[in-house]
Amino acid sequence: MxxxxxxxxxxxxxxxxxxxxxxxxxxxxxxxxxxxxSAQRLVSLARSEGLVRVQIDHPIANCLELADALRDRFKLKFVDVVPTDPGSESTITGVAESASAEMERWLRREQPVLIAVGTGRTLKAAVELLPRMDCRQHRVVSLTGNIAPDGSAAYYNVVFTMSDSVNVRSFPMPLPVIATTSSEREMLHAQAMIRPTLALADKAEVTFVGIGDFSNDAPLYVDGFITAAELKALQKAGAVGEIVGWSFDSEGKMIRDITNDRVASAPIPPRETSLVIAAAKGPRKLPGIRGAIHGGLINALITDEDTAAKLLG
Amino acid sequence: MxxxxxxxxxxxxxxxxxxxxxxxxxxxxxxxxxxxxSAQRLVSLARSEGLVRVQIDHPIANCLELADALRDRFKLKFVDVVPTDPGSESTITGVAESASAEMERWLRREQPVLIAVGTGRTLKAAVELLPRMDCRQHRVVSLTGNIAPDGSAAYYNVVFTMSDSVNVRSFPMPLPVIATTSSEREMLHAQAMIRPTLALADKAEVTFVGIGDFSNDAPLYVDGFITAAELKALQKAGAVGEIVGWSFDSEGKMIRDITNDRVASAPIPPRETSLVIAAAKGPRKLPGIRGAIHGGLINALITDEDTAAKLLG
DNA sequence: TATGCTCATGGGCATTTATTCGGCCATTGC
DNA sequence: GCAATGGCCGAATAAATGCCCATGAGCATA
Incomplete structure (x- = not known):
């Protein structure tokens, strides 16, 4: 120690x-x-441990323009566009930092805030970038279950990751992500322990979510939440993206049945009352982002230059 | 544009x-x-234009900031700020370790160094933390007498403590700390055995001292070097701190007479030629530290976060 | 048009940083 | 008790970075 x-x-x-x-x-x-x-090792350790936080304090003109255009065109309430790193395969560098910074801004508020969080790699990375801070005045509620299909704790559930560095009242969702049957879902949701959390999620002032794609490496499938057959069926039904498990098509319309009738996540908080920020970038996620925007599933976006340009193009 | x-x-x-x-x-x-x-120039431009903001997300970072600020503000040559251990009443934990480490760094040098040491609890603790080492190339000279008022060896004289673990040529000062009269002091200093040691102290390259306070538990009084009446008189004369017996006020000016005309210690080595490091922390010592800095009695400081913040505030 | 100035550029080189490798030491498990 | 394991260290070396300089473009002025 x-x-x-x-x-x-x-x-x-x-x-x-x-x-x-x-x-x-x-x-x-x-x-x-x-x-x-040894000094070199220490410096490199400091970086890899996330002790070093770097941010660029200058809005890049092109990013600003794209952000403005997106906000305008799609009537979004908040947009941040980060530079694209050409050639980098990572689907998170940049958006994770920006999402983290935005999250931090909310957490730094004096006034209590109710924050809802989804799940996913981007969000997990964002949360890991948060500095140590004490925010007992706020509450953070998870939109999704924290139980993986094999019964273990779902790796990309971010509420617990957040509590590593941020002291905040947190409300995880002790549920699987997708229930076995529709009626099981109802039963689980009816539990006394779950209902208040669901109600909380509905009242979130700001919501951070990632967007999952439906390529053959769809995160829902890779992480074992849906089967190969279900993936195929969803793809066939036109699913292009997914937010906390809720699959939707290119119009942002929820896919009927297949899995959506069993998704145990809370509904995405209402866009009328909550700022619902999606953090996502990259060609694979582009259709999902587009769908989510068109269907009004989100009202705020953090993405990168390339993706922003393609959304506008 | x-x-x-x-x-x-x-x-x-x-x-x-x-x-x-x-x-x-x-x-x-x-x-x-x-x-x-050009890319290099751009990166370097980004830094020099302050576009890049780097933060270290660790409690230590604050200490380093404070140290920097102190060094700057008070034109000190060396400052180390250690984390404050909340709840610990000890006036030495932390600074003792740091002082010890600094001392060790000097002792590890290949080149011969002439080190002067003061006295006090902090310094004693620091010296006790030194590892065993062999440094015959160096010399350590005591600034203060090693004879307590009752004739015994002064307990907090650190030269002998040091020789327990460090093999170094040491020059103790076979004198009382405060002589009975001013003329006695002159007589003692004129001794053939003393003069070379005093001359040595004057040439020290680095000096480690503690700072004594003048509360009612002033170490000079508690250890019997001054009487209650003298303590009162010194307090009344504005004494806020003391270094190897030399009492000074909040401006760092030596208090006239009372005891200073009889202090048998060597003068504090000249700050022009010696790095004079004070190791001290805590609210009781704060006025003394402040005085010593303002009066230029020291040019280096080891303290803790709290004290550093108060010095700057 | 010539001149002088500023400033960005790229080459070359010195310094600094990152990585790899082999060895050492402590801990762990048999 | 002893070998395997893993982590840490320093040395060597490869890679990256920083700096200086000569050059030439762009531009204002004589």
């Missing part, structure tokens, strides 16, 4: 000296009384 | 690709269609 935390302490020191004070790793080594290599 | 802002735009983009997306400057050059050198 002492050992480990003192190592992180040193890493933070090294990171500060390097990134803030602008020391070279040699100087850091001298100041910390370690070898140059 | 457009030119300049588009250049900043590019800088922001380059900075984003570099710091957020983790590209190398080579990759950025390709993506932005410029030469590697």
């Amino acid at each position: 002492t050992k480990r935390s003192s190592r992180l302490d040193d890493a933070a020191r090294a990171g500060w000296l390097y990134y803030v004070a602008g020391n070279t790793q040699d100087q850091i080594a001298v100041k910390l009384g370690v070898s140059r290599q | 457009t030119k300049r802002s588009s250049r900043l735009d590019d800088a922001a983009r380059a900075g984003w690709l570099y710091y957020v997306a983790g590209n190398t400057q080579d990759q950025i050059a390709v993506k932005l269609g410029v030469s590697r050198q």
Whole structure:
């Protein structure tokens, strides 16, 4: 414990000296009384542990224009467009940072806020980027179940990840993501422990969700929430995207039956009362993003330049 | 105008690709269609224009900020701020470790160093934390006498404590801390055995001292070096702190007479030629620390977060 | 048109940083 | 008690970065 935390302490020191004070790793080594290599390791540790937070404090003209255009065209309440890293395959760099920053802005408020969160890789990454903070005044409610198909804790459920660094009253959803039958779903939702959480989700002031695609590597399928057959059926029925398990088509209309009659997630909070922010980018997700926008499933978007341009084009 | 802002735009983009997306400057050059050198210039421009904001998300970061601010504000040559241990009443935990580490750094040098040491609980604790080491090349000279008022060895004299673990040529000061009269002090200082040691102290390259306070539990009084009446007189004369027996006021000015005309310690080594490091923390010592800094009695400081914040506030 | 100025550019090189490798030490499990 | 394992360290080396300089374009002025 002492050992480990003192190592992180040193890493933070090294990171500060390097990134803030602008020391070279040699100087850091001298100041910390370690070898140059160790200093290098500490600096790199500081980065990989997320101790170092970098943000660019300058709106890039093109991103701003795209954001404005998107907001205008699709009557969105909030849009952020981050630069595209050409050639990078990652579907999260950039949007994760931006989503994290936006989340932080809400969490920093004095006034209590009720925040709903979905699930997914992007959101998980965003939440992991949050700095340590104390926000007992806020509440965070999960829209989706935290139980994976095999009974374990769903990996990409973010409420627990958030509590690692942020002290906030959290309301996980002790449910599977997709129930076995429609009636089982009803039964689960009727439970005394679940109903208040569902009610809470309905009243969220701001909601953060990811958007899942329906390619053959659809996250719902890869993570084992739906079967290959169900995936096929959904694709055939025109599913292009999915938010906390709710599948929809290119018009943003919910797909009837197949899985939607068994999705145990809370409904997406009403767009009239909640700012529903989707964080997603990339060609694979493009149809889903488009659908979600057209169907009014979301009213705010964090994406990247490329995707923004394609949405407008 | 457009030119300049588009250049900043590019800088922001380059900075984003570099710091957020983790590209190398080579990759950025390709993506932005410029030469590697230009990419480097853009990244460096982004930093120098303050487009890049780096934060370290760790409690230690605050300490480093405070240290920086102190060094700046008070033109100190070296400052270390250790985390405050909330709830710990001890006036030494933290600073002792840091002082010890700093001392060790000096002792580890290959080149011979002349080190002067003061006295006090903090310093004693620091010296006790030193690992066993062999440093025959160095010399350590005590600034204060090692004879307590009752004739015994002064308990908080650290030169002997140091020799327990560190093999170094040491020069104790076989004197009382405060002589009975001013002329006795002169006589003692004139001794053939003392003069070289005093001369040595004057040439110290680095000096470690504690700072004593002048509350009713002032260490000088508690340890019997001054009487209750003298303590009162000193308090009345505005004494807020004391370094190796030399009492000073909130401006760092030496208190005239009372005891200072009889202090047998060596003068504090000249700040022009010696790094004079004070290790002290806590509310009781705050006025003394402040005085010592303002009067330029010291040019380096090891303290804790709380104290640092109060010094700056 | 010539001149002088500023400034971005890319080449070359020194410095700094990242990575890889082999060895050492402590812990773990047999 | 002893070998396997994993983590950490330093050395060597490869990669990336920072800096200086000569160059030339763009532009204002003589």
